[in-house]
Amino acid sequence: MKTIQELEEIRKRTLDKVNQRKDRTTTRIVVGMATCGIAAGARPVLLAIMEEVEKLGLTDVVVAQTGCIGLCKMEPIVEVIKPGEEKVTYVKMDAEKARRIVREHVKDGNVVEEYTMHVIQGKILNDYKVEKE
Amino acid sequence: MRELSLHIMDIIENSISADATLIELFIEENTLKNTFTIKIKDNGKGIDEEMLKNITDPFVTSRTTRRVGLGLSLFESTCLRCNGSLKVYSKVNVGTEVVATMEHENIDRPPLGKIEETVVTVLLNPSIDLVYEHIYNDKKFVLDSREIKRILGSDEINTPEVLLWIKDFIKENLKEISGGAF
Numbered sequence: 084m085k086t087i088q089e090l091e092e093i094r095k096r097t098l099d100k101v102n103q104r105k106d107r108t109t110t111r112i113v114v115g116m117a118t119c120g121i122a123a124g125a126r127p128v129l130l131a132i133m134e135e136v137e138k139l140g141l142t143d144v145v146v147a148q149t150g151c152i153g154l155c156k157m158e159p160i161v162e163v164i165k166p167g168e169e170k171v172t173y174v175k176m177d178a179e180k181a182r183r184i185v186r187e188h189v190k191d192g193n194v195v196e197e198y199t200m201h202v203i204q205g206k207i208l209n210d211y212k213v214e215k216e
Numbered sequence: 217m218r219e220l221s222l223h224i225m226d227i228i229e230n231s232i233s234a235d236a237t238l239i240e241l242f243i244e245e246n247t248l249k250n251t252f253t254i255k256i257k258d259n260g261k262g263i264d265e266e267m268l269k270n271i272t273d274p275f276v277t278s279r280t281t282r283r284v285g286l287g288l289s290l291f292e293s294t295c296l297r298c299n300g301s302l303k304v305y306s307k308v309n310v311g312t313e314v315v316a317t318m319e320h321e322n323i324d325r326p327p328l329g330k331i332e333e334t335v336v337t338v339l340l341n342p343s344i345d346l347v348y349e350h351i352y353n354d355k356k357f358v359l360d361s362r363e364i365k366r367i368l369g370s371d372e373i374n375t376p377e378v379l380l381w382i383k384d385f386i387k388e389n390l391k392e393i394s395g396g397a398f
Contacts, residue, residue: 084392085385090367093378116337118226118287122217126225126333129340130383137376146376148340150233 110144110189111164112136117151123158124177131178132161135185144189157200157209163188173198174209217290219329220254226287227256227314228338233278234260234312237344241335243328244351245320245394252300252320257313263306271304291316298322332386335359336379342371348386355393359386 114120114129129148136144152160157174161181164170171194173184180198187193201208217223224241231239236258244253263271270276272292277285291314292302298318306312318325331350338346339361348359359382365371368378 085381085388087363087367087385089381090364090378093381094368094370096377116225116229118229118285118290121222121226121229126222126330126337129337130333133336133376133379137380146340146374148337150229 108143108166110166111147111162112144112185112189113147113149113162113164115150115152115158115160115162116148117155119151119155120158120160123155125159127178128159128161128176128181131181132185135182136189139185139190141185141190154200154207157207165189165192172200174200217294218326220252220294220326221329221331221334223291223294223316223326224254224256224331225334225337227291228258228334230287231256231258231260231312232338232341232344234258234262236260236311239338239344239346241346241348242351243331243349245353246351247320247353250320252298252318252325254316255313257311259311262308262310262312263304264308268304268306272302288314294318294324294326297324331390332383335386336383339379339382340374342374350390350393352390352394357386357389357393359389 112132114125114132116125116129129146133146136146154160154174159176161173161176161184162170163173163184171188173180173195176198184195184198187195217226228239228241238259240255240257242255242257244251267276267278272288274286274289288302288304295302295316295318299322300316300318303315304312305315335346335348338344345361347361350357361373364373364378364382373379
């Protein structure tokens, strides 16, 4: 059974981390959490991101949530904002895809193209095959 | 929504948008009286009287991305389906309280679901404090984010390590008070 006293141990461990996160190298991962996002399954996506960040021991990462991004049919949406780089918007996320993004994009710096939003002839599509044809 | 905890998260998102700094979530399950009550109270900017009249109408919303808001109306339809009701009390510059009631044993009542994930999601916002009280018949569990902040000696409890700990902490305690019903 967990007790609230266990927080003491976490406190000792995390003090340094908190200071590190204030650097300008911090990556932000933002999940859309309005009615549309929640109904589409944003919560498990958010939890998966948190777990993966913790598992990989990434310290210069902030996980945050926001309201409706305005693209409800593409929810759950995850935005990855690395300092000095253009924002990357991932659409139709699920827990597994989100874990991959944390591993490949946030940690290793490789954008996972197949999950990003695609605008083709002014229309927002997210079927990667369409763009290739 | 498939879980009540998702409805709760949705309503709390409203509180966050209304600049609340303290949110009180109260859940009471009484299997003897067959009642399931959820109260969500915030100290946000409140809703004016005119808007409050039709607040569960999906075409009444303060959002600016479009003119439809489904959060409260979806929650209300869930409550009505379970022979309950949804009430919204609010005062401008004081705060808002949403009270949802349902029959506990109603076949249409969605499960509470992963309430611990809802709580953790809310606590991602470092400026927001949450008091979560859950009563199951005669047993009670309370979590106060201000207490966690005090023990940690920091307002930054929105790190994955702390939040995942809180998640498990809630889960274990709910199991305890409900005798394994969760």
